[in-house]
Amino acid sequence: MNKQNHQADIDLNALKHKDKGEFAKLVDAHSNKIYRLALKMLGNVQDAEDILQETFIKAYNNIDGFEGRSKITTWLYRIAVNESLMLLRKRKGVLIDIDAAIETDDGEVMPKQIVDWCCLPEKELMSSESREIINQAIDTLSDTNRAAFLLRDVEGLSTREAAEVLDISESALKVRLLRARMALREELTAYFSYKMPSKTT
Amino acid sequence: MMHHKHTHCQEILEHLNDYIDGNLGSALCEHLESHLETCTNCQVVHSTLKKTIELCQNDAKLTTLPPDARRRLFASLGLEDDVNQDRE
Numbered sequence: 001m002n003k004q005n006h007q008a009d010i011d012l013n014a015l016k017h018k019d020k021g022e023f024a025k026l027v028d029a030h031s032n033k034i035y036r037l038a039l040k041m042l043g044n045v046q047d048a049e050d051i052l053q054e055t056f057i058k059a060y061n062n063i064d065g066f067e068g069r070s071k072i073t074t075w076l077y078r079i080a081v082n083e084s085l086m087l088l089r090k091r092k093g094v095l096i097d098i099d100a101a102i103e104t105d106d107g108e109v110m111p112k113q114i115v116d117w118c119c120l121p122e123k124e125l126m127s128s129e130s131r132e133i134i135n136q137a138i139d140t141l142s143d144t145n146r147a148a149f150l151l152r153d154v155e156g157l158s159t160r161e162a163a164e165v166l167d168i169s170e171s172a173l174k175v176r177l178l179r180a181r182m183a184l185r186e187e188l189t190a191y192f193s194y195k196m197p198s199k200t201t
Numbered sequence: 202m203m204h205h206k207h208t209h210c211q212e213i214l215e216h217l218n219d220y221i222d223g224n225l226g227s228a229l230c231e232h233l234e235s236h237l238e239t240c241t242n243c244q245v246v247h248s249t250l251k252k253t254i255e256l257c258q259n260d261a262k263l264t265t266l267p268p269d270a271r272r273r274l275f276a277s278l279g280l281e282d283d284v285n286q287d288r289e
Contacts, residue, residue, distance in 0.1 A: 024280040031274060035266040049270050053277045060278065110211065116245045118252045125256055134260045153254050154261045159222075178218045185246070185253045 010072060015063050027056055030073060033155060034080045040150050041084040043139045051087065055080040070164060077155065078165045081147050088143050109182040117192035124195055137187035141180050148173055149180035209236065210243055221251055 010029065014022035034055050039048035058079050059066075066075050124130065138146060144166070151162040152173070163173040213236050219225040220233050237244050266274075275282040 020280055023278070024275070024282065027274065027278065027280060028282075031271060032266045035270065036261055036264045039264060040261065045267075045270075049273065052266070052270070053274055056274065056278055110214070111242075111246045114242045114245050116248060118248045125252075126259055130256075131260050131263075134256055138257065149257075154257060159224075174218060181218065181250055181254065184257065185250045188253050188256065189249055 012066075012068055012072070018060070018063075023060060026059070026072070030076050031056070033073075034076055037077065037080055037150055037155060038084055040135070040138055040154065041081070041143075041146060042087065043135065047087060051080055051083050054083050058083075071161070074157070074161050074165055077151060077157070078167075081151070081165055085143055085147065109179055111182065112186060113189040113193065115189055115193040115196065117189060117196055120192060120195055125192070130191070133191045134188065137184050140187065141183055145176045145180040145183070148176035149184070152177050153181070210240060213237075213240075213243055214246065217247060217250065221247075221254070 010026050011019075011022055015026065031052060035048055035052045038051035038055075039045060042048055042051065055076060059076055066072065138149070141149060147166060148162060151157045151165055152159065157165065159170050159173055159177075162177075163170045166173065168176075213233055216225055216229055216233055220230065225233065237247060272282065
């Protein structure tokens with residue numbers, strides 16, 4: 001029986017038989033999103049490329065362990081996120097889990113800046129400078145909040161799928177997502193409020 | 202800079218994520234929408250939060266795997282890349 005992954009039309013049986021052509025199809029279908037996720041997680045093109053390669057090497061070597069209960073995309077995201085988080089921890093050289101400390105916060109995410117910058121022209125909102133600010137803001141998030149945000153909002157996974165990738169409960173995912181979204185909103189508000197015409201009067 | 206001080210607003214903000222994601226039950230949804238109609242601060246937080254997510258998504262759409270990196274990926278995995286072969 002051929003198990004097909006409908007999203008990318010991948011034949012799982014062929015993958016398990018180490019069919020190179022089928023594996024090339026898998027890489028072709030998913031390399032872009034895995035690279036994007038790694039780049040946004042790590043903020044560095046070389047590291048992102050390393051994680052991309054490592055993800056598919058691990059996927060190829062461990063395909064027998066993939067039972068097909070989740071989508072293959074979710075499984076690949078899981079490998080990529082774990083590899084990225086490991087690299088980030090190694091890079092920081094920290095022994096304590098910074099995110100665990102953040103988790104003990106009371107969880108209040110009250111907005112500080114109330115400026116409506118949505119009316120700014122799209123050209124301004126997506127200028128190269130603005131895009132740089134957006135990426136810097138994503139980079140300032142804690143590693144696990146950033147992963148939650150990227151999986152849910154950028155990669156478009158459901159809450160359940162994103163929670164599965166991060167191996168946390170759906171409610172924990174929602175907490176991380178809210179913190180990430182609100183923190184990003186604050187960062188972008190700080191930047192875009194200075195672009196508002198009323199600020200100069 | 203303004204600060205949100207109302208407890209009611211805080212309750213509303215706790216549900217904003219689910220509201221944005223379309224996961225809020227109809228009763229809470231109505232409650233939140235009627236609050237948004239009268240509270241300018243929450244309106245701004247709601248609209249800027251939605252816009253923040255949208256901008257991050259738009260930026261990500263412009264992020265693609267460079268052809269050279271793709272070539273190196275296929276080479277490192279010992280795979281043939283039909284797309285790059287077609288281009289060559």
